[in-house]
Amino acid sequence: MTHNRQNNKHEILDTLKTVFGFHAFRPNQEEIVKSILDGRDVFAAMPTGGGKSLCYQLPSRLMNGTAIIVSPLISLMKDQVDAARQNGIAAAYMNSSLSSQEVTELYRALRNNRIELLYIAPERFAMLGFIDTLKSVPVSLFAIDEAHCVSEWGHDFRPDYLSLSVIPNIFPKVPIAAFTATATPKVQEDICRKLGLRAPFLVRASFNRPNLYYQVERKTQVETQIIEFLRGHPDEPGIIYRTTRDSVTDTADFLARNGIKALPYHAGLSTDIRDKNQDAFNRDEASVIVATIAFGMGIDKSNVRFVVHADLPKNIEGYYQETGRAGRDGEPAHCLLFFGRGDIPKIRFFIDQIADDTERSMSLDKLNQVVKFASHNVCRRRQLLGYFGEEYPADNCGNCDICTGSVEQFDITRDAQIIMSAVSRTQERFGIGHIVDIVTGADTKRIRELQHDMIKTYGAGKDRDKKHWRFIVDELIAQDALRQEGEPYPVLKLTEKGQNALYGREQVAALKRDAEKRKGQTKGGIFEQYDTALFERLRSLRKGIAEEEQVPPFVVFSDKTLHEMCRCYPATLADMRKTSGVGDSKLKRYGDAFVSEIKRYLSENPGITIPERQAVSFDRPRTTEKKTGETVEETYRLLTKGMSMEEIARERNLSQSTISGHIEKLIKNGRDIEIDRIIEPAKRRRIEELFMTTKQWGLGAVVEQGEDAVAYEEARIVRAWMERKEV
């Protein structure tokens, strides 16, 4: 069953293109595929969206026999099978929803080697006769999805998974590949042992999700805040997490009343309703799902564009998992957490119910870590990855609120000392409110009774308001200079770091973010833009097809694939085939429909120039189209002679839109361009402003907002210019 690597490199790449439509592997995929083809066991911890399914689907195509895929959720199997079939793979699933006749037929197909991929639930392995039947089938490999379910240390332990441990004994020659998106090193070891993996090829991918933008906002009127956020993301599919069933219902109602297609999801709803709502979300019929964390593993939807946490999550693992459901297709997605200290006692209440001492204190630690994540002014990405033991290499991730806001560091040592002195002089026996009262010199009954108006720090911070002093306390807690202890009324205690600061042995600094600047952040500045008007059209075409075929839209084409179409405008089947995500099977099924729609769009919008492909896609082998390169150079030559866009167009007998395309390319390539000669400064600033206020990188919105004063070509050039400045 092993494969000769040398002979098959070409075959592997060819399959990647023709079956899956991809031009290049994502990190680790190639090594995993090759290990499996070599007959070696694999353990792979890769983040959600890392492309795990390809790791077993591709080898299954090249190996003889059936690949058995163990997947925990029956509800997902159908979508997984549909998605594989869309790529022309002979896939099937076996679960309790099949009739006994269907099962018999399936067995026959298996014995006749007609199935490449078979999805089953783990409980199958414990069923009488199943393994014996499997022995009569040529099995190429076993892939265990969500492998952390086998470990009690993981957060999703499923006893059924333990029955998988028989596989290596019964099928000693068949490779086993285990995949998970959550393994801590401890869980990893447990998985390898429980599944009996034999000297597996180990992969621990980075858990960084570069396309996710992380943001934390102070929680005030959360429902209104959500509406405001949704206004910036019209019609985009997204998830809003809430802690309780009641708040899910309330928020879903509130959104519906405000004209947003939102549906609720929580464990208190009947299975029917839950399935129906999830289905509507999957099929892009409802754009927003408001859910408790019960809405979890069942989400395979790759085009979730945002995940909002309206309440504080209980721990970082959960937060990472939940936000991880955004942007599986690799396109930009927004993760927003509304953080209010008021949520802390609510979670504490639940933690206090935990009977086991160690477990309770572990949960408390975890809660403190989320609070730190939300309140500490440190790159969110760095903090998340740090939690999983991974060090983020760069200083600035460029895609979280901290790194993209203008962050100013300032010294708070003096203020910190005032607070800590008040804490120390009252013998560390009081909570935040009272300490703030002392430093601001409040005249309360309690202060008078305790004679706290007599201590030296009383009123030492009168010049600033309470909000400021609360901020200082928050900051000190976040930085571990103060710690909260005891219940139900936690008091403030000085830590070692706090002592050092109090006695002037250590400085304390805080970071202040510029709220204005942060608001101007357009998500995913590092990502390429696409034609949003065309996207809307292709999206609705996709939806129609999906309805006809009864599959979720993202199974037809991912958002990523549509976005690429909206950058490259493939108007022939040959061009369409070059698009990432378009394999032979999908080209045959949908190529014509999409090509016609794009052609129609282009004929309605004659101003659009089609960019050279190499300029817009990084994972495509470079095909140098000399001709276009030369014509761009000619434009450059005329520009440096001082000619305007109009003059160049006239001189070269080309449209202004073509010339603007050339200029765009020149700017993007970092060429020396005198922008003020092309677009006068006042106008350029006006267009820049429009881009910032519409918060969209598409050209349409800006041209429209510019009310005839802004031409498409101008918007395009300014956009390129703005991007260049950011680098």
Ligand code: ADP
């Ligand atoms: P995971 O199971 O790891 O969360 P998936 O297997 O669902 O991830 O893949 C996530 C998305 O990435 C899918 O839309 C898939 O088509 C896409 N994808 C996978 N591999 C590649 C690749 N090599 N190039 C481009 N897209 C890919």
Ligand code: ZN
């Ligand atoms: Zn960052």
